[in-house]
Amino acid sequence: MSSFSQSTISALSASHIFAAGDSELLAQAEILLQQRYRQDIDRPHPRHWTPLASALLSHRSVRAFQPQPVPSDILETAVAAAQSASTSLNLQAWSVVAIENAEQKDKVCIGVADQAWIREAPLYLIWLADLARHQQIATARNIERGQPEPDNLDPVVTAVIDTALAAQNAAVTFESFGLGIVFIGALRLYQSALRNALNLPAHVLPVFGLCVGYPDLNRQTGIKPRLPLSAVLHRETYNAAIQIAAIESYDSKLNEYNREQQRDVPIWSDYSVYRLDRMHEIAGREDYNRAIRQLNLASES
Ligand SMILES: Cc1cc2nc3c(=O)[nH]c(=O)nc-3n(C[C@H](O)[C@H](O)[C@H](O)COP(=O)(O)O)c2cc1C
Known part of the structure; x- marks a missing residue:
């Protein structure tokens, strides 16, 4: 320039x-x-x-969408904005899968079907912490990566931070075009289903989803x-x-x-502690923890 x-x-x-x-x-x-x-x-x-x-x-999370699709150029601009986020060591340790096809949506909604807004959103993005392309480099070039260190969380945290920064840049970009978004963290608990539906290689971890679409202003929250x-x-x-x-x-x-908002919700302080304390009881957590550990393993486990 x-x-x-x-x-x-x-x-x-x-x-x-x-x-x-x-x-x-x-x-x-x-x-x-x-x-x-x-x-x-x-x-x-x-x-x-x-x-x-x-x-x-x-910003407000949007959970009610109009059916018209998200223009493809806006998706690409949002991903360019995501790629423009800072990235640790310039590793660029993330990818995103864009889902618009209804049948594919059904497959990736397994477990989170109660969240009707995922089906309603014309575009559903699944954000992946991705160390697979670094593994691909190592494999293609016969680079010895040393012993896997499952307890070293640093690469995992690095990849997840990269993913979150990228996704937030995309979210803000969508919002700047008048689109609405909501993150879907619940999908992390359905790792096996996602792995199959998205054809994921090892060293890739679905972190969260992002519903995107034009908000239905008749059903808007504050x-x-x-x-x-x-x-x-x-x-x-x-x-x-x-x-x-x-x-x-x-x-x-x-x-x-x-x-x-006519929402009957428990008091924030009590409920936040309650939710944190019950994270160890959440179904799907073993699957998730295993996937987190495998993100970092050098071997094709
Ligand atoms: C990582 C992450 C995961 C989330 N998961 C969900 C989810 O599974 N379902 C949902 O409806 N909202 C989800 N949200 C949206 C939050 O509930 C929302 O951001 C929060 O309540 C604050 O509301 P606001 O975004 O409207 O300001 C998630 C947000 C983040 C950042």
Whole structure:
């Protein structure tokens, strides 16, 4: 790329940063932040804003879709954005399978069929942590990879982080085109079914799905509030003492939101601990843990 076009792009980005004085945009920021936190005190009060910040703060998971397909060029742009995410050691340790065919959708919905939005979404992406192409390089070039180290989680975590960063870039890109998305983590518990349906080689781990489609605006949910800023933003050192007040405040904000959405959901703090503590009881976890370990094994196990 020429230096001329690079500077044009930089100037373009700079012209989209709005500082104090751009009252309309800062008013939009205030509305978005008010929706996200439902309070005035423990949240940001920005003097700078960008259209991208607006887009990110407008996110909500979409679970009701119109039937029209996602244009193929938008899928490709979203994957290019995914590929533009940072990637540890430039390993690019992920892949994605795009599913639009109804029969194929049926096969990959095994176990998660109760989530009707997966079938309803015209496009379903399955994101894979992928160390198979590195294994392919080693095999093709007779590179000795040493003893498999099943307990070393570093390569697995690296590949899963790469996958998550890529998928989030894609998600934000879809949203920028007016499409809606929802992640599907539940699929991780059906490793064998996915392995068969997608014809996966060893060293590939399905991490989550992503439903994509144009939202059905008649069945739209609200913007879900998040923890107060002080619960997650620590300055210089970690402040554990702040959590109790922040959590109490959040429980009440989320209750208020759930009431508005007419959702009967347990209190966030209690339920979060309950869910974490019961992860060891989830059916399919052995299959998942085995697949996680196998992602990293150098041998074709
Ligand atoms: C890794 C991951 C897995 C998820 N799995 C599911 C899922 O299986 N089904 C679902 O309906 N939503 C799923 N979600 C969406 C979350 O429930 C949602 O992001 C969260 O409740 C916050 O709501 P919001 O996205 O509308 O702000 C998942 C999100 C992530 C990041």
